Structures are given as C-alpha cells and as structure tokens.
Amino acid sequence: MVNMIYSISYKENIVGNKDTNDLVFNIREDLQFFKEMTIGTTMIMGRKTFESLPTGGLPKRKHVIVSNKIKTIEDAKEILGEKYIENLTFINLDNLEEYIKDETKTNKISIIGGAMLYSHFLEDKNLFDLLSNVYATEVERIPEIKNPVRLVEHSNLTRKCSSEIVKIGQGKDRLDNNNLVDYKVVKYFKG
Numbered sequence: 582m583v584n585m586i587y588s589i590s591y592k593e594n595i596v597g598n599k600d601t602n603d604l605v606f607n608i609r610e611d612l613q614f615f616k617e618m619t620i621g622t623t624m625i626m627g628r629k630t631f632e633s634l635p636t637g638g639l640p641k642r643k644h645v646i647v648s649n650k651i652k653t654i655e656d657a658k659e660i661l662g663e664k665y666i667e668n669l670t671f672i673n674l675d676n677l678e679e680y681i682k683d684e685t686k687t688n689k690i691s692i693i694g695g696a697m698l699y700s701h702f703l704e705d706k707n708l709f710d711l712l713s714n715v716y717a718t719e720v721e722r723i724p725e726i727k728n729p730v731r732l733v734e735h736s737n738l739t740r741k742c743s744s745e746i747v748k749i750g751q752g753k754d755r756l757d758n759n760n761l762v763d764y765k766v767v768k769y770f771k772g
C-alpha cells in the first residue's frame with residue numbers, strides 16, 4: 582500500500598512556507614493523525630522536507646530521501662549536516678518508481694512531501710497509478726504567508742478520484758496565533 586498524506590489550505594492550495602520551510606498549519610490533532618498514519622511505514626520525502634523534520638528524524642519510521650544531489654553517505658553527511666541520521670536511504674527521481682515497487686512488497690509506504698514530490702506523483706501517470714490513497718487534511722482558512730508553497734494539482738483530485746471524509750475536527754493552529762480552525766481529513770481513492 583502506498584499512501585500520500587498532506588495538510589492543505591485548499592482554497593489556494595497552500596501546503597507550506599517557502600521562507601521558513603514550515604507546514605501551512607500546525608494543529609496538534611492533525612500531527613497526531615499523521616503519526617498514526619505513518620508509524621511503522623517507510624516514509625518517502627523530498628530533501629527539503631527531511632531537513633524540516635526535527636533533528637534525529639521521526640521514531641519508528643524508515644526515512645527515504647529523494648534527492649538528485651545526494652548520491653553517497655558522504656554527500657548526505659555534508660548536505661544534511663546536523664540533520665543527518667544513521668540508516669538513511671536516498672534515492673533519485675529516476676529510480677523512485679522501481680524503489681516503490683520493490684519496497685511495497687514488504688512495507689507500507691507513506692509519501693510525506695513536500696510540494697515538489699507531491700506534484701511529481703500527481704502529474705506522472707506511472708507514479709500516480711502506484712498510489713493507493715491520498716489523505717488530505719483540508720482547512721478553509723488562508724494563512725498569511727508571504728511566500729507560500731503551493732500544490733496546484735490538489736484541485737484535480739476531485740475530478741480524478743472518488744473521495745470520502747474520514748475525520749472532521751477543530752484545533753488550534755500553532756503557526757497562526759493559535760487561531761481555532763475547522764479541518765477535515767479527506768481520503769481520495771481511485772474507483
């Protein structure tokens with residue numbers, strides 16, 4: 582199984598902050614949902630998303646970085662600096678599809694960002710076909726972010742997939758003055 586998971590301010594397709602490398606919002610209950618979804622899985626992410634994780638990475642999950650720059654452990658140590666962790670796997674875009682096909686035989690996979698990697702999956706037919714579900718935590722509120730990172734392909738999911746709401750909630754956004762926001766987790770799937 583290959584799940585993609587992200588949080589999004591869906592009216593403007595904002596998923597992050599270019600200047601800070603932060604998420605678009607930070608709601609404790611949503612991070613808890615992310616944890617439940619990803620624990621025990623192989624997490625595949627772009628290099629910048631890995632760099633935005635807490636130093637040491639996330640426990641009980643395998644970390645796989647997609648990078649065209651990192652080819653050896655020495656490259657990883659130099660480029661990632663203090664963020665470098667043991668047991669990192671790094672792959673490049675060209676062998677992503679093959680890696681997933683092999684890894685999914687034994688492990689559940691989570692695609693956890695960022696925008697570059699998400700849009701690649703949503704645009705590339707072969708990669709899109711490998712996805713089982715997309716879990717999007719959707720918030721209507723548009724945060725004030727000077728240089729937002731967008732995922733415009735999100736808008737096409739309603740046309741390409743069926744969907745169901747799996748969770749509805751309300752939580753404080755720690756990145757936006759603890760504003761109380763409504764969120765819903767929407768599962769997009771084929772068929």
Ligand SMILES: NC(=O)c1ccc[n+]([C@@H]2O[C@H](COP(=O)([O-])OP(=O)(O)OC[C@H]3O[C@@H](n4cnc5c(N)ncnc54)[C@H](OP(=O)(O)O)[C@@H]3O)[C@@H](O)[C@H]2O)c1
Nearest residue numbers: 587588597598603627628629630648649650694695696697
């Ligand atoms: N809303 C969410 O749920 C969520 C989740 C994760 C991240 N984010 C946010 O997204 C932002 C970071 O996203 P991002 O798009 O800048 O970075 P990213 O996808 O995390 O990483 C980009 C890097 O990964 C490699 N890469 C991944 N996909 C690639 C592609 N299609 N083509 C070429 N290289 C590719 C390249 O590494 P090399 O340069 O090493 O070759 C590239 O520079 C941050 O603000 C972060 O907080 C949001």
